[in-house]
Structures are given as C-alpha cells and as structure tokens.
Amino acid sequence: MSTLDIKAPKDIESLYTFTDDASNPELFESWKPKIQAYRDELDKNTLKEYRVPESDIPSDIDTKIFNTVEFLSKSTALTEKEKEITSMSATELADKIAKSELSSVEVLKAFAHRAVILQQCTNFAMDFFIHEGLKRAEELDDYLAKNGKTVGPLHGLPISLKEQIGYAGKITNGGWVSYLDYIPEENATTIKVLLNLGATFYVRTNQPQSLMHLDSNNNITGRSRNPYNSLLTPGGSSGGEGACVAGKGSCLGVGTDIGGSIRAPAAFSGCWGLRPTSRRISCWGGVSSGRGQESVVAVAGPLANSIDDIELFMKSYINEGKPWDDDQLCIPVLWRDVPKPNAKDVTVAILYDDGLVKPHPPIERGLKFVESKLKDAGVNVIKFEPFEIEEAYDVVHKMYSCDGNYMQKEMIKKSGEPLLPMTKWALSFGDGDKMYTAAENRDLNYRRDALRKKYNDYFxxxxxxxxxxxxxxxxxxxxxxDGIAGAYYWGYTSLFNILDLPTLVFPTGLSQDPKVDVKDESYVPRNKLDKIEQDKYVAELLEGAPICFQLTARRYFDEETVAFGKVIDDILKN
Amino acid sequence: MSTLDIKAPKDIESLYTFTDDASNPELFESWKPKIQAYRDELDKNTLKEYRVPESDIPSDIDTKIFNTVEFLSKSTALTEKEKEITSMSATELADKIAKSELSSVEVLKAFAHRAVILQQCTNFAMDFFIHEGLKRAEELDDYLAKNGKTVGPLHGLPISLKEQIGYAGKITNGGWVSYLDYIPEENATTIKVLLNLGATFYVRTNQPQSLMHLDSNNNITGRSRNPYNSLLTPGGSSGGEGACVAGKGSCLGVGTDIGGSIRAPAAFSGCWGLRPTSRRISCWGGVSSGRGQESVVAVAGPLANSIDDIELFMKSYINEGKPWDDDQLCIPVLWRDVPKPNAKDVTVAILYDDGLVKPHPPIERGLKFVESKLKDAGVNVIKFEPFEIEEAYDVVHKMYSCDGNYMQKEMIKKSGEPLLPMTKWALSFGDGDKMYTAAENRDLNYRRDALRKKYNDYFxxxxxxxxxxxxxxxxxxxxxxDGIAGAYYWGYTSLFNILDLPTLVFPTGLSQDPKVDVKDESYVPRNKLDKIEQDKYVAELLEGAPICFQLTARRYFDEETVAFGKVIDDILKN
Known part of the structure; x- marks a missing residue:
C-alpha cells in the first residue's frame, strides 16, 4: 500500500456538524504575504551554518519512511561533543553547568545545532532565535563566573516552548493565521518563571490550526514530521514539542493539553510527558480559543527524555518559580518530595480497551509487555474494567464545542484561512455549531462532576x-x-482531561514492528469511530513508531505519579 | 421612628429584571399541609423539657428590641454548669472531653438546652434531633471509656449544620418548599467527615428561600432573629448558623457562602466566620440552585466563637478528615501550621468605603478603632484605594443569574411558593431573566480572571x-x-467571592450605639443602591448590633488569614 492511498475516512463529511462560515478565500489572499514573511523569517533564522546540505535529506521524505533520530545519530554534522551533550538529561546538564564542567553557551550551541538539522527533517519549529539565546547563555555564564552560583535550578538549560505561549516582542500566533499580527507586550507567566529559573530560549515549536488536532499542521508553516518516521505525525497539539524533545533539539520542552496535547506528542514521538493536574503550571498569557472556558481546562506541562527531568521541571517551576505570584489561577501548593514506592505496595489497573474504540496491535502488545514486567517486579496488577467511557467522551466533546465553535471561528474569520481536515473534525465535536446556554453548560459541568466522583470512588x-x-x-x-488520516479518536487521552487527573506518558522502549504487529482482518468495528480508526492501521507505514503509555493517578497526586514513573522506568530498563 | 415605618425601598419594583412565572398560589395551597407537618415536627422536637415558659419571652419581640444573649446570660433556666460549658470554646471543650473532665453527653445537653431556648427567641433552627444526638454522645463516651482515646479531634463537640447540607434520612430543603419532599440517601461529604472526627449533631439551621438573601427568611419556618436585637436579621444565607453560634446554641457551626453567606451571619450575629478559598471544605451533597455553576463557586466554612476554633475546624477537617477521599472536587492539600506573624512585619490595607455604597456610621467608627489598635501594635496600616469595584459587582451579579434564573425558578415552580421580597431582589441580579449563552458565560469568566489578576498583583x-x-x-x-428592609448591597462580601480570596470575619467587641453612631443627614447618595442602603440606617433600631469586619488574604492563604486573625484577636483584646 502506498502512502498516497491513505484517504480521509469514508463519508467523513456526513459526520460534520458545523458550517464553514469562517473561511474566506479572497480575504485569505491578503494574508499570504504575511505568511510568506513569517516563513522567510523562520528560514532565515534556521541558521545556515548549522544546517546539513539539503542533499543529505531524501526528497521522498513524505512518501517513504525516514528516521531522523537514526540520521542524527549517524550524521557527522554534529560533533561527538555535541552528540554527548544532547544525549544528556536536563538533570545531568544542570549539574554539569552548575559545576562549570559545561558552559551554558556550549550546551545551547549543541542543542541549537541539532535543532536546526532536526528542523530540516521534521519541520517542528515555528520560530528560531538562536543568537538571542546565545546572548542569554553568555550572560548566564558570566553570572556564574562572577557570583559562583547559578541564577536558578534550570541555569543554562535549552528549553523549547510551544509557540502558543505568549512571548513578549515576538509574534504569537497559536496556529491561527490571523494572529500573525499579534505581538504580546508581556511574557506569559511560564516564560517569566522559566527565565527566573535560568532557562535559555531559542526555539518555539509547531502546533495545529485551532490547537485542536492530535497532529501539528497549520496554514502558516505546514505540518511537522515524526522524528522516528517521516510519514507520521509527531502528534499534537504540542507536536513541535514532541519532535523537538524526542529528537533532542532541546533538553526540556513545554506543551499544553486540553484533550491530549502534551501526551499524544510525547507518546507519538517517544518521550516522557506530564499532563499535570490543573492550576499547577501556568497557562496564563497564551493564545487559545478557550478564554474563560473552564468546564475542561487546558493545562501546561513538561516533555522530557527522562522522568528525572520531568521532576526537575515540576519541582523547580513550582517551588522556586512560584507561578501564583504572577498567575492568580495557579494554586500556591508546593511540590512534595514523594519517595519511589515499593513495587510490592502498589496496585495498578491496566485499561486494555475502553470498549468504544479498540487499540491497534502494537498497543495491545505493549500493554501485555508492561503488565508482565510490572508483575515480575511484584506490582499488584489488575484489569481496569472500563466504565462511563461513552459518557466521558460525550461530555468532554460537548464541552470543547459548547460555545457553538464561536471563538474558534472568530479567530479563523479574521484571516479567512481555509479549514484543515482535522480542524473540520474538531469543529464537529459534541454538537458542533450549536451554541449552548449557560444552563446547558452547567449541566455538562454537573455530569463531569458526577464522572469525577465515580472515578475518585474507583481509586x-x-x-x-x-x-x-x-x-x-x-x-x-x-x-x-494535510492530516486526513490523522488521529480522530481522543477518548483515551480526553478521559483524563474531563477527570482532571495527572497523567504521565512513559516510553516502553518498544516500537511498532510491521512483522509482529499484524492487523486482525477479522475484526468487526463496533461503531463509526472504531471503523475510522481501524481502517487507518496499515502496519507497514508505521514502522519504528515508539510505543508509549499513560500512567494516571488521583487528582493532585502529581508527585505520586512521578514517583511511580521512576519505578516503571527502573522496571522497564531492567 | 417605629419599626412598622420601615418599608421596602422606594420604587424597588422599577429595579426588578425578572418575571414571576414561578409562583403559583393554587399549587402552593397543596403544599401547605407539608409545610405545617414540617413545622409541627420542628415544634415537637424543640424539646418541651428544655424550653422556658412562653411568658418569659416578650410578645412584642418583633416590634421592640429584645436581646437574647443578655436574656440567656441572666436566665436561671440554664444551670451555672450549663452556662459554663456553653461559654467554653470548642477547643477547650474538645480538650476537656478528651481528658474525661466533661462527658460528651453533658456537653451536648448543655448546648441543646441553650439551643432550644435560643430557638424560642430567635427561630434559628429548622430541624432538631436532640435524642439522636444524645445517643451518639453516649456512644462517644462509651468509646472513650473503652479505648482510652477519642474517635477524632472533634470528639463530642456539638456542631450545628446549615440545613441545606444533605443529611441522610432527613428532609433537606435548602429553603425551597418543593424540597420538603427530598430526603437524601447519603450524607453530604462534610457530614461524613465531621462524623469521622467525632462531632455530635442535633440541630440544623435556618436559611432563606433561594439561599440568595443576606437574611434568613423562607416560606417553611419563617424568618430568624438576631440574637442581639430581635428586630434585626442574624444575616444569611447561613443566618441560622450565625444566630446559633453567636447565641452559643452550638460550639461550632458549618455554613456556606457564595456571596457573603457565612460572613454576613458571622458579622451580623457577632461571631467569627471563615469563608475559605474554594475546594478546601466540601460542598458536595448539598441542595442548591448552583449545580454545575462554577463561575463563582460556593464554599463551605466554619462559624465559631474564637479564632482557635476556626483553626481547630479547618485543620482537623482537612488534615484528618481528608474530604478529597469522598469529594472529588476538594483539593488534597494539607492545612499548614503557620505561626502568628509579628505585627511589625505585617502590612494591612484598610478599605473604608468602596466608592459605590458608603458604609454606615458604626462601620466607619469600627474601622477607625481597628486602624488605631493595629497601628498601636506596630502593624503597617495603609489605606486601600478601591479599584474595579463596579466591574467586580457587575461580573459577580451577572454570574449569579446568568442561567436566566432557570434553576432557581425550577426549584420554586415545583411548589409554586410565593417569592419573598429578597428573592425578587436576587432574581434581579445581573441581567435577571436573561439566559446567557455559553460564550457570554465564558466572557464573564474571563472578566473575573482579569479581576483576580489585578488583585493578585495588588497584593x-x-x-x-x-x-x-x-x-x-x-x-x-x-x-x-418579610425582610423588605433587608440587605440589598452585597458588594463588600461578593468582592471576595468573585476573587475567591480567603476571608475571615472577626468581631471587634464594639456594637452599634444610637447615641454615637448618628446618621449624617447631609449625605447625598451616589446612586440608587447607595440611596436604598442609606435610607435604611435608622440608628435607634440597630442598638446592640455587633460590629465585625472582614480580613482577607491572597488565594489559598487561608492559613495566613487565620494566623493573623489570632494577632488581631490579641490586639483587640488588649
């Protein structure tokens, strides 16, 4: 099967519940010069001196699998030292910089160099500003030399940012063409916090139109590719972050998540990613269509290449960053030091299949692998018998669109940009264009609270x-x-948004193997959504894609989630 | 001026923005037997053997000032021992019960006895079940005798409950006639928690129709009277609690607050009351019209006669009660031990006048007294220059009614009960009967968040x-x-609901004195609301009313609020 045979789901238009009264081709024409200028700027700032020759990258990258991670590891464009630096965890790097064993400048240079090549292969970035980053890194080196101490626990760490996070003086578009005109005067809280902690910034990353795809494609800089397989999405909406962190173009990244937007990129691209409980990491100052929407709130959180780095981020951001001094929505609750639990004291329930849409073969295989490893380590593993899955799906999807798509359309109308296929899907969530009343919205909230009660009782x-x-x-x-074969079913991630439970994505070390993960041709789909997702499983196109899972705990048990993440890491590595 | 000259505000009907399509006299007739049965039950359970002769209570109690607190202190119906017990703080009582210096039974008997007389004078109760309480107290005494330890930190404490809090097996009406049919199968989380901590229950307290008055009057058991002055309201909506706790019919009480409903009763009746930050004390399992409404959320919190008791409640409820195990909405954040700050290290901003509605003479006098006391103690006192007061008032009042009064009317329609004057006022909040769209509701939320940002920045x-x-x-x-001269302007309390800031009401020890607190007849009201409130100041009718104020800190700084409450207590007592 050729990749060109992959089509949009059959009769997808019959599932649409919106009217496209937002796009306007004539108006959009007038925005094209701005888009071009933005792309030119990105091209200019993708430093020529850091690039590999274009000829090194296959021209059929979009029709034939290309593994960027493998390419980078073999490439001689990166020095051995650069490879060594970019292979270190943020925790190691912070330690070595603090001890002056590495300078902030050489660390940033290594990551920026790698990021530029990664950009050539995956188009993960929207905005590079490496020279600014290097100037900041120099200042940090000077500070350390003069004062004999770091400015904070993230001193000198190259951290990537989802572009949507408001950056003072820089266009912040959030994937909307109309926002190419928007330049915040003030940094988002998260940027202020990370700067105070010593971070260096140099790249902001890609996201989908509307921020409501589990891929990363937009009308500004186009789509990003998965670092392990160029035919695949790195996920979304924080997909640029997934590609960047998993491809080691940064040592830590910041994404946001309202339906899976940290976790899909982490899982698809193959790194760690934490969707914290709400109001711990700030979303204040970001561009989104969710202003004032709090039925299911967006959260921000880290993507990283190790569980220690997830903890480093959370603990330093919260305890030393004190985001509540700037963002009134963050709760002033310190990160607790929770020791790794003893595997034998832990009960884990594994959800193999939510009963609505059946997972593909590599997922089944991966879960069995994890189950057996956990059992061997003494963990009490039970089967999670799904409940209220349809209710949760129904409620959360109605919440996404219950303003009748008003705000999303407002943001699209200003530029008249065409709707991408996955945006059309997102505009069809719940009741699509139907504007809910405040009373109907309250009823959704009440159904959500009842779900939360049932799941809390379950635990x-x-x-x-x-x-x-x-x-x-x-x-x-x-x-x-343009993503027509993308991820349509959000139920596995959005479940934990509606429940607001801390959820950590962890890599298993496994990846898809077409020879092993063979499609069960006898399977009869349960419903339309199931059919859409089953039809998309074409084993040979998915080769090398990482297999990752979610680990979920009770609300505000973020620390316990990370603590057991470490245990899982130990277990899976042994 | 006679009390009978007190009228509804002039032209009040011109301010109404609702249609009364909910009350239905014919339907209401059919509910009258149920109301009568409820009253009969209350009368029966207001134990005859605990009552004073009716002749002890003046028949003109509703036209001439009667001070119940004074009456109780002089009455010989209570034994000296009972007076001694009911004058102790909850903290002292818990300590003496734990040491077996007092039994749970004798403590409950003393409070129940006093509560019954208090009920005769103030009509603060909706539901007495003293025999049940005594049985529980006996069990607690047995437990302590057998095990040599208490069941929890509130072992044997007689705690009153706002009736609205769902009580398994007991009618829970929340002030709505139609809910005389509602008997919860399960206790509200707060009741479960308090039972686990050792509380004894025996009385549930009055509240207004709709729960949206700052008084306590309804079509079921009528209105409550202030324990210091029978012409006055004890406040609302937790007004029964205010009267009960200040009148020492219980040693601790639980109220709820969405616009001032813990604080107005505490301040009007003259006790301590804490409106905690949201999601610390559970509201799960209560009857209200706010199901799924989370733009401005109701909170539950304690009323008490000492600041130590407020802390005892908060700390034990949270740290040992762990409400999040039952109520998924509560955040699992422990109560921190915060020492009393040094007065000299503290900056307090005093809000004398919000610029919209001018406080009456006793309030001005009280604030000057507090300022001078704090300054003498070394506190850095500055003037709070009000900002965004009108915006806050506008947003929060629109939030209250933004479902177009849908849910309140639903709850009224079932019985057709007539609307009380203050209910009409509440149904006129914001845009009254106008049903907001989900998008308009989001816009209110966004305006709220902007307000919170400004106030957080202020601190x-x-x-x-x-x-x-x-x-x-x-x-x-x-x-x-029927409350037509009641409290119309909520701006001073609702400000801290929209901001979700922990706010403690503290007594000053002062009370209104008609000779000193003379009306300024030259004052020209600023607006209609101001005129309504100024017209109501008739100095001679308010004699003896306690003067209390609010102490507010940053969001989730509940512990710091209580810690400084102790300092204020020390300062004002010296």
Missing part, C-alpha cells in the same frame, strides 16, 4: 493507586495529505 | 499582606415585614 474504594492505559488507539498516525 | 506588587474591610454597609439590617 479509593478499590485501593487502586494507578491506571495504565493507551495514550491513543495506536502509535503515531500517518499524517500525509 | 504582590505592593507587598500588602491583608485587606480589612466592612462585611456589609452596616451592622445587621432590620428585617421585619
């Missing part, structure tokens, strides 16, 4: 500590042709 | 630790004639 009454589940039906999905 | 940038402010324009308002 407490059954003495279950954690749930492990698929992040998505499959590994990263094929996302050529 | 942080000016290094202000606390704000002290009036709880209401005046002391408790006259509330004869």
């Amino acid at each position: 407490v009454k059954n003495k279950v500590d954690y749930i492990i589940s698929p992040t998505y039906v499959g590994v990263a999905s094929v996302t050529i042709q | 942080v940038k000016n290094k202000v630790d606390y704000i002290i402010s009036p709880t209401y324009v005046g002391v408790a308002s006259v509330t004869i004639q």
